[in-house]
Amino acid sequence: MQVYFDLLITIGIVGTLLPAGVLYYSAKKRVQSWEYRHKKSIHAFVVLLLLGTITISYGSFVEPTLLVTHEQTIHIPNITHPFTIALVSDFQLGPYTKTEHVTHIVDRILLLHPDIVMLAGDQLDNTPGDIDETMYITPLSRLIDAGIPVYAIPGNHEYGIGGKRNSLDSLHFFGDMSKDAERAFKAIGIRYLTNTLVTTTIHDQEIAFFGGDSYLAEKLSFDVLKDKPQDIPTIALIHNPGAIWLATKEDIDLVLSGHTHGGQIRLPFLGPIGRLDEPIPLDWYQGLHQVDTNTQIFVTSGTGESGTRARLFNPPEVALLTVE
Template sequence: MQLFFDLLIAIIIIITAFPAVILLYSRKIRKNCWEYKHKKSSLTISIILLFFTALTVYGSFVEPNFLIVNKYNIDLPNINEPIKIVLISDLQAGKYKQTNWTKKVVNKILTLTPDLIFIGGDQIDNENYNFIELSYLEPFKKLSNQIPTYAINGNHEYGVSCFYGINEKCSQTGDMSAETKNVFEKLNIKYLINQTEKITINSSSFYLFGGDEYWAKKLDFSNLKNRKENIPTIALIHNPSFILDNHPFFDLVLSGHTHGGQIRLPFVGPIGRVDNILPSKYYQGVQELSDNTKLLVTSGVGETGVRARLFNPPEIVLITIK
């Protein structure tokens, strides 16, 4: 798959850059050709072609190496002191993102001095059931040694993809969820699988529910019945598509999965679609659902499929709940 997309990128660059160079050469040297006689038109066409060349190169090899921080302030009930939470998702460690990228993400997070770190699934790409991808996660130990860190499964841990929804036939590569959990726990990261944990920090408390993967049909809310206190509940669930089914109320849901579409065009929105079901308004940012649940979806720190991002750089989300 990587070879296919890299070949596609190369073809786009060739079919835009090469004709542009020929046009520019002809309008200057070949006096009897159309390009020479219509210099303005040939220049305009060349500029348009080179623009798409530059856009392809930028989106494939420049923007994916950016790492920005997007900040959100979210009000939740019964929070006495502000709590800073870093959310990252979709590292997709593998063919595009490896150890050096993980180090970059970790070092950037540490500069933000959060109280908690949540890792929202798809830690590995798992396109070909390649265990070397797990070694790219090692730098996360630097985080967990200093800051309480929690993680959950995504669909790539299970190697499952359901473009037409979970009730249709899904594709499967290989299940690496147990191996990923084992690696993270060795890195001192709390790995939640349909578990609820009370967290108290900065004189404030909330429940954190770490849900298992929706596409793998393993998301189970039954553990939530153990909640006894009147404090907020934050759900960390990789795939926001679960909101389209019946689900309990949460004060805040933190998700990833969508990559924000990876490529986003002005006035159009996300181009890359994770399925044909989830509305594009839920691909990035904060939304309020009909039951007043706040949903925050991050566009993630990695790529899958094509090695491209456009107008949608990798992001770390810094949330201040208060």
């Protein structure tokens, strides 16, 4: 599949750059040509073709290598002492993003000094082959060495699932490596949450964190929340924001999600190009949103790419959330 998308990128670059060169040459040198007699129109068209070349090249080879910090303040009830969360999602570790990608992210997180780090799923791309993608997560151990608590959940790719929701069998397009992922994260000291409720103390206040299993794999369950004290602030880490309509039925103040990649490619007036099957507003593909009177959702655009290695007007991000 990666070869297919790389071929499309190559075709896009050659298919815009080559005609631009031919047309410019004709308008400049071939005195008897139609292009020579219509230089202004040809020059304008050449500029458009070259803009296409630049856009494809930038979106494929430059923007995916960037990393921005998205800072957001979030107000939820009963917080007496503000704290910070570094939220990262969708590493998609595999053919395009490897150890260096994770190292870059860890370097940024360490500079931000968050109180806690949350990894919102699809850490692994789960691409068919003999390479063990879990070996790329090793730099995350530096966060543990720095004394920062790190929590992770699976996404759909760990289960080998994606695409249209017709039947569960049709969703499995790669092998299920969710257990391999869980073992690898636990081996470096990261708490791996699958429908797990954790109560912890940050700055002398109790906070409840719920880590949900994969929504697309139909493994998400909120049963453990039945035993949660009602007056404790509760933050849920759920990979797919399509699960928000289930989360609003629970006592959850804030849902943190990824999965959307922010649409991966975003165009003016059109918004996200990559769309979900789940019915959520396009505005919710990234950023903070009020779902109802009790629940907010924050969706990060993530750091990796799914399918083609392309991002446009939507660089990879580490989200630094100040909860107060």
